[in-house]
Amino acid sequence: MSFKENPAAFMASATLVVGAVAAVSICYIKALTANRFASVMRELSVFNEQVHYDTAAFLSGIPVYLKKIRVVDFAYTISHGGTNIKKELSCANPFITKSCDDGDLMVSFSMVPSFRSGGLKAFYELMLEHIFLIIRQDVLMKIRTVNDTLTNVLKVQVFVQHDIKNIAQFIQTSYYNLQNLKDEADELRYVRYLKESYSPLMLKANKIINTLNLKPSDKPPAMMNIKIEAVLEQLISLYHLKCDVKGTGSVYANEGTIFLIFDNLVKNLYDKYLEEELELSIEIIDGDGMIRVCAFDSGSHIKDVDKIFEPFYSTKNGGSGIGLFQIRAHVIKLGGTVTARNVENGVIFEITIPKSNVHAA
Amino acid sequence: MIENNEMPNEMPDKATHNVLIVEDDTTLRKQVCFAVERYYTVFEAQNRREAVRVLKNTDISVAILDLGLPPASNTPDEGLKIIDYIMENTETKILVLTGQDSEDVTAATIRRGVFDYIAKPVNMEKVIYAIERAILFRNSEQKISEDGVKQIHVSAKLGDGLQSIREEAERKLIRKVLLENNYNIYKSAKIIGIRRENLYYFIKKFGWKIMRNVV
Numbered sequence: 001m002s003f004k005e006n007p008a009a010f011m012a013s014a015t016l017v018v019g020a021v022a023a024v025s026i027c028y029i030k031a032l033t034a035n036r037f038a039s040v041m042r043e044l045s046v047f048n049e050q051v052h053y054d055t056a057a058f059l060s061g062i063p064v065y066l067k068k069i070r071v072v073d074f075a076y077t078i079s080h081g082g083t084n085i086k087k088e089l090s091c092a093n094p095f096i097t098k099s100c101d102d103g104d105l106m107v108s109f110s111m112v113p114s115f116r117s118g119g120l121k122a123f124y125e126l127m128l129e130h131i132f133l134i135i136r137q138d139v140l141m142k143i144r145t146v147n148d149t150l151t152n153v154l155k156v157q158v159f160v161q162h163d164i165k166n167i168a169q170f171i172q173t174s175y176y177n178l179q180n181l182k183d184e185a186d187e188l189r190y191v192r193y194l195k196e197s198y199s200p201l202m203l204k205a206n207k208i209i210n211t212l213n214l215k216p217s218d219k220p221p222a223m224m225n226i227k228i229e230a231v232l233e234q235l236i237s238l239y240h241l242k243c244d245v246k247g248t249g250s251v252y253a254n255e256g257t258i259f260l261i262f263d264n265l266v267k268n269l270y271d272k273y274l275e276e277e278l279e280l281s282i283e284i285i286d287g288d289g290m291i292r293v294c295a296f297d298s299g300s301h302i303k304d305v306d307k308i309f310e311p312f313y314s315t316k317n318g319g320s321g322i323g324l325f326q327i328r329a330h331v332i333k334l335g336g337t338v339t340a341r342n343v344e345n346g347v348i349f350e351i352t353i354p355k356s357n358v359h360a361a
Numbered sequence: 362m363i364e365n366n367e368m369p370n371e372m373p374d375k376a377t378h379n380v381l382i383v384e385d386d387t388t389l390r391k392q393v394c395f396a397v398e399r400y401y402t403v404f405e406a407q408n409r410r411e412a413v414r415v416l417k418n419t420d421i422s423v424a425i426l427d428l429g430l431p432p433a434s435n436t437p438d439e440g441l442k443i444i445d446y447i448m449e450n451t452e453t454k455i456l457v458l459t460g461q462d463s464e465d466v467t468a469a470t471i472r473r474g475v476f477d478y479i480a481k482p483v484n485m486e487k488v489i490y491a492i493e494r495a496i497l498f499r500n501s502e503q504k505i506s507e508d509g510v511k512q513i514h515v516s517a518k519l520g521d522g523l524q525s526i527r528e529e530a531e532r533k534l535i536r537k538v539l540l541e542n543n544y545n546i547y548k549s550a551k552i553i554g555i556r557r558e559n560l561y562y563f564i565k566k567f568g569w570k571i572m573r574n575v576v
Binding site: 158168169170180204240267275 | 387392394395396399407408409431458460482483484
């Protein structure tokens with residue numbers, strides 16, 4: 001039986017073919033559209049990375065990408081802590097929008113597609129979601145970075161402020177004392193007190209300069225032979241600690257740097273000693289080209305022992321997280337290493353410093 | 362803990378008073394010691410542990426106290442703990458001399474009953490003057506005490522009712538009399554004007570241990 005004999009069958013078949021072709025065409029077009037949208041989404045993510053997740057740069061660069069998917073206009077509002085970044089729509093066409101407001105941060109993004117058929121609506125909504133998430137992530141990341149920076153600056157400020165106020169008070173009190181010296185015996189006593197203050201004062205000045213990363217002079221730091229056991233004994237005496245120092249060893253280095261390293265180490269032991277009853281001991285091992293200093297305390301284990309040398313990380317109440325970071329920074333600069341490890345009955349800090357260029361004592 | 366044995370060479374009438382200087386900064390502590398020991402017998406401490414040791418063994422008239430002490434030098438916590446110890450266990454007047462001058466910290470010390478609060482840096486004349494005033498107050502309080510009047514410091518929040526204030530006043534007064542009388546129950550009960558059984562009841566209620574020979 002031919003189509004001529006049965007036109008109805010012919011029509012049915014033709015409709016079927018046309019329908020199939022149409023369906024294939026629609027699928028193809030949808031696939032092309034999906035592909036285009038997916039490609040633009042990927043490009044936007046890459047662009048965000050290229051502008052280093054800077055929200056302002058991202059927003060100023062997105063029109064190029066939005067044009068590819070026939071978005072004729074877009075608008076946004078970002079509001080945080082009294083600061084607003086805003087762009088309004090310039091046309092009155094229908095738009096789609098996505099926003100969130102958690103009180104502290106408000107983010108809103110809208111866009112106007114050139115047309116909104118039922119099929120494309122889903123693609124535009126997906127794109128809207130994508131751009132909105134990029135903006136929100138970038139803003140949250142920036143807020144967090146700024147907050148962390150401010151917190152760290154505040155820590156440094158508190159850390160230094162404590163010492164600077166004490167120095168100001170020291171000057172005031174010295175002035176008072178000098179004005180009230182009565183006789184020679186008084187003067188001698190005063191000189192004795194000043195002598196006792198010399199080492200801690202130098203340590204403090206050294207600490208402030210290092211914390212603020214100030215350069216006391218353009219000249220390279222003076223190098224000398226330094227006996228590690230003498231440095232440690234001086235510091236232990238300053239902190240009124242009971243701690244045996246075994247072994248001896250010298251390094252050729254800048255005195256200020258060595259004092260800063262071991263002052264932070266002994267201060268760390270001292271802080272712990274005030275919280276717990278501790279047995280302390282330090283051993284100096286004069287090895288092949290290196291001086292190894294092992295400080296043992298019988299106190300509780302350190303939580304997150306791998307993190308303690310990171311800047312601003314502290315497990316102590318009100319701790320600034322600067323002291324141990326300073327140890328690591330200076331030890332590494334000298335070509336050495338520093339580690340901390342929990343052992344069965346306490347904690348061991350181990351510092352190695354190259355003694356290369358050591359001059360004969 | 363270091364006792365400076367060199368006696369003041371001025372104002373001998375004041376030399377009988379002991380002043381404790383609690384300061385972790387050795388350089389500053391030495392200067393303050395030098396300024397104060399002209400007039401008083403000076404004791405030093407660089408942390409809470411040393412301060413409490415001195416306070417347990419010596420009758421300190423005035424404590425000059427830094428708040429930011431190790432192991433938490435950046436917070437007032439250690440200083441506040443020393444204030445709590447002093448207020449609970451001694452008649453020592455407290456002069457806070459600190460760089461921690463935020464409103465919260467100041468309020469926390471005032472609430473605890475410190476005699477004076479001085480922010481660093483300050484002219485030393487003011488510190489010496491504050492010590493003089495603190496000793497004057499302490500002497501006057503001791504004279505009043507001889508007449509059977511005890512002074513206690515109670516901070517009260519209006520609107521919280523009277524029960525908590527009453528309990529706090531009871532606790533501080535009884536603790537003070539017990540400490541002053543070396544936990545002699547008979548004598549303390551007589552001074553306060555209550556029966557011994559009642560005094561035992563309070564000791565149990567406030568969770569104290571009878572510690573004789575504790576200064």
